[in-house]
Amino acid sequence: MPIIEFKMPKMGESISEATIINWTKNVGDYIEAEETLLEVATDKVDSEVPSPVSGTITEIRFQKDVVVEVGTVLALIDSNGKQEPRSKSQEIITANVESQPEVTKPSNIEFKQVRTNPDAFLSPLIISIAQKENLSVEEVQSIPGSGLDGRIQKSDVFNYLKNRKYPLQSKPISENRQPTTFPKPKINFIEGKDRIVEMDRMRKMIADHMVYSKQTSPHVTSYLEADVTNLVNWRNENKDKFQQKYGEKLTFTPIFIDAVAKAIQDFPLINVSVDEDKIIVHKDINIGMATALPTGNLIVSVVKKANEKDIVSIAKEVNQLAQNARNNKLKPEDIQGSTFTISNVGTFGSLMGTPIINQPEVAILALGIIKKRPEVITTEKGDEIAIRSMMFLSLSFDHRVVDGFLGGSFLKRVGDNLEQFSTNIKI
Structure with a gap:
């Protein structure tokens, strides 16, 4: 058979x-x-x-x-x-x-007596799970790892929790919070008026990821205002020709990604991750773009090696990823490996935002709505008041490894790239 x-x-x-x-x-x-x-x-x-x-x-x-x-x-x-x-x-x-309830094989290990490995590497994901399950440092380090060189994986922790009988008593992996006497605020629920909505799986993951990011990275946000009048005029003049020639819509997102990728090339230390006391500098520039789903949840799809692609290639990839996200057809590899993320909050009419870093990255850029307003500009005739298209950029960065000089310089370079974009591209 x-x-x-x-x-x-x-x-x-x-x-x-x-x-x-x-x-x-x-x-x-x-x-x-x-x-x-x-x-x-x-x-x-x-x-x-x-x-x-x-x-x-x-x-x-x-x-x-x-x-x-x-x-x-x-x-x-x-x-x-x-x-x-x-x-x-x-x-x-x-x-x-x-x-029938799932029968699990009894564990032959009495975790109370297991010797811990103080050199065991604990990834941010493992630490996050340990915090949620109230596991101690020693208890996590006692779990046999099935990964490369005995590295503890997520499945190892879940298998341990399934068979856990005798938790080790020790100092828990905590957020170093001081005990508080402030009571948890009471939520007033009015029967018949208010309703309870259960979080779906994706919303729970987003919530966990955002809380973990705020607990991990000391966030600092810097702001810049850019005059994108030339960029807007260039797009308005070329979007129809672009679609006729390449069969793709030309949105602002590919232009933003191109400007960010070029700025990262000039400031590579913004394209890093932190592993305890080590800084990992990524060679590839993979730009994540936050995309709103029909469910209201947010997902980050990734344009890989954006610095090696022209505006046409980026536009095609952005459009395809956005369409797949809306139709729930993204593949796992489409949301893996980003090294820097952008969020176009202007799509929702927001003037600016204070985005939360997409771990394990160290910075994220929010781009606000483009608005026309009178501005004082300098011309050959002197200072004049003109109608200009203005946009706020806000960069949240991890102050452990990105200081104000690096963050501010990078943000200024992105703004310069956007203001000068129309002089570099022709259809």
């Missing part, structure tokens, strides 16, 4: 595990080849996984919300299984089996 192993597929270059969202079939069900059998999530992207063969599901090894590593056998499929109507007794038996 040919039994086929259905394994967790590799969802992207840097993806080592995924969370099971939903099985579309139950044990005993027949499934066609290429029919969706499983829905999984990696970061904020949900993906459908098809069955490799036609057959009957004989075993499902992992249930909903379990984090599983790539390559792990998830289910078994009898490829000789014929599609037959299931009797009522079979349905009852299957339902009873599936309703």
